[in-house]
Amino acid sequence: MHHFDVILVFVVIVFILISLYKELMGAAFTFFIAVVVLGIFGVLTPSEILAGFANEQIAVILMLLLLGDAIRQISVIEIFFNKIFPRSSGQKAFLARIMLWIGGFSAFLNNTPLVAVMMPYVHTWSKRNNVSPSKILMPLSYAAILGGCVTLIGTSTNLIVNGMVVDQTIFPDMEPLHMFDFFWVGFPMLIIGFLYLFFFSDKLLPNRVPIIDDVTVSDRKYLVEALIRSKSKLVGKTITESGLGSEKGLFLAEVVRDNYTFQVIDKDFILKSGDILRFAGESEDIVNLLSDGSGLTLPNVGMMTKLKRADVIEVVISHNSTLISKTVQEVNFRGRLDSSLLAIHRNGERISGKLEDIKLKAGDVLLLLAGDNFTEVSKGNMDFYLISKVKEVRKPELYKIWTLFGGTLLAIFLSALNIIPLFMGLIVVLILINLLNVVNAKDLPKSLDYNLAVIIALSLALGTAMIKTGVADMIADFLISIFFPHGNLAVLFGIYAVTSVLAAYITNKAAVAIVFPISLTAAYNLGLNPLPFALVVSFAAAANFITPIGYQTNLMVYGPGGYSFKDFFRLGWPLTIIYMIVTVLILNYMYL
Structure with missing residues (x-):
């Protein structure tokens, strides 16, 4: 192997690390420049550069993102969350519900839109209950990450690793990763992570006023009228029992009954059918009344509530x-x-x-x-x-909900049973939702993350270059020389630690691109089962808790929660150590 090619690959890796850490340019453009340089100097052929774009897992990732956006468009998750999250509950109870539901959903749905939908709920609940959103938002992100690590499709990182497993040539007989190969580590850590966050997040997280409160809160109070329907669950309840005094973010100013207005309302005032309640509140709180399930209706809206x-x-x-x-x-x-x-x-x-x-x-x-x-x-x-x-x-129609949710879950279920490939199942679901007009076919492509597709495809090409030139061998041998004297367990710990640190500071996709070929080469050189060496890279890259830039959902809550880098490190570092220990011990016990 030419020494120049080896040196060039090392230079390209250093360039990627510096560019991503210093944010000199976007991740997609960084990988593009790196791979083009390797192509110009003949390290990679044009077919090797383009091979990643034909990878089945990239298409699966993009289709899952499309379906996630379709679910967001029909607002069904938002309606579902309105039902399952109580308007008034203690901080611990609210936190527990969030983590359980989001963790569970994230195992089968893209966690980014889930966190995006939940953030307004967290912010509104926090304001109503005088709790800082900084106590809730980071655990929300972490729960989504923990849930995403339970299955193959829970996070794009797992799918990227699977794409690399399919493309690798070191172990020709190695099978693609299966849906629940991740379960034996992911599920125990979902439980452990839940307990850790439930008992320690409140102590370790700051009590901060989020930046968004400083710049967007308006003191514009609207007057709105709401009618208590005859079948409302509010009938016969006092103001205190109904929670209408303040828990909806609205101030109950007056109650009109039989043309008489009660302006000073006692907390023991009993509500009756036909009462007109006059609230003062901000626009977002008033909008929530449109989808509220308490039995209140806005009399001036009339038939417009039937609009789709x-x-x-x-x-x-x-x-x-x-x-x-x-x-x-x-x-x-x-x-x-x-x-x-x-x-x-x-x-x-x-x-x-x-x-x-x-x-x-x-x-x-x-x-x-x-x-x-x-x-x-x-x-x-x-x-x-x-x-x-x-x-x-939006008012989602029942057939749209069943087509979208039922179709997606059926495709996942059939794939888990190895009846049909996930790729084919998701294609059928996308065709169905377009034919049945579940979502606007013209709007759907707008949600595609083309940058993500480019990064994944080009990272596969980088992995090919590292294996082809022997760079992966060199780094693997170096890691083995450090950790192998302490046993196979130490090698897995070393790979996990390197991947986790890289993922925290240069994004998890870049970390996978660099470490995966090294990890698989280490397995080959040691004559060990390659599966735990693939899985350890996936878990280390996906379970990213120590910086806001390491994972998309962390970045989403970073500003709205008013967090600093130190806040992520304080809560995320112990969880990262726990995750590393559990992952390595389970993988070592099961496969080595």
Whole structure:
């Protein structure tokens, strides 16, 4: 083997490490430059560079991301979380539910959209219960990571390693990784991790006001009316028992019963069917009433609650508006603007009387539930100005939920039984959801992470170069010389430690690309079963807790939680050590 090729591969690896650590350029472009250099100097052939793009696991990863985005689009997880997470509970109970459900879901669904959906719930719950989100958000991320390590499809890292197993040539008879090869380490660590976070996260995490509170919190309070339906579970309960006093983030200002208004409301006040409750609250809290299951309805919304899709928007009445001095009922938002009035804000002024009888003034801010035709019919309208779109509200249809969830779970189940490949199962599900119009086929490709596909494909090419030039052999022999005198267990510990540190500071995908060929070569040189050497790299890269940049979900909660790097290290370092010990001991016991 040419000495120049060996030196060049080492230089390329150093370049990747420095570029990713210093954030000199994006990960995809870093790998692109590295692989192109190897191609220019003949270390890799064009077919070897492009081979990764034909890897089945890359397609599986992208299809799982598409299905995850489809689940997000139909809002079914959001509705499900509304049901399973109690509005009022203690911090420990809320934390336990979050970790159990997110950990369980993450074993079979992409954990990034799960964390994205849960973050607003955590933030809202924390505000209602006077708990810092910094006490909850990091455990949320860690639970998603722990759950993702339980199965092959729980995290893209596992699928990347499987792609490398399929492409490797050192062990020609080595089978691809199976769905539950990860279970024997992942599930025990899910339980251990849950217990660690449950008992120690509150002590180790700071009590911080998140940055988002400093820049986005508005003091704009809206007036909104809600009617207690006859079958509501609130009927017969006191204000205290119902939790309506404050737990929804809304302040109960008045109760109207039989045209009489109760303005001073005792906590023992008993609610009755037909009561109209007047709340003061912010836009997000009011939107939550639309999907609330407590038996409250917004009387002004009417049939618009039946819409499959609507937007909640804020508008302000202009000074030359024709709506000024008209009552809400006279304006007829439904017929005139394909919208319904949810709530009204009048610059701190107390508004009294029924919402439909309020006369609009210039400067009033209205919260509207707008249908599909709102944009068209309001074009050129000078009666109001659009301030912002607060939220998109979707009402998922039952057949869409069953097609998407049932199809995805069936594909995973059939793959686990080795009846059909996961690749084919997911393709069928994607075809079905497009044919049945479960999601908009034009919108679906927008959620594809092309950078991820490029990084994975080019990292496979880098692994080929390391094996082809003997660099993987050299590094493997060096690691063996250090750790082998202490036994096979020490070799696994060494590989885990190197992978974990690299993953923490240059991303887990890059760590896998560099360490996987080294680990497999070490197994070959030692004459050992390659499976634990593949799995140890996967666990070390995926179970990444010690920095925010090591895993996507950590990065997502980094800013909103007001965390520092030290916070991740303080909570994540002990968990990383525990994970390493458990992983190595179990893999050694089962396979070596």
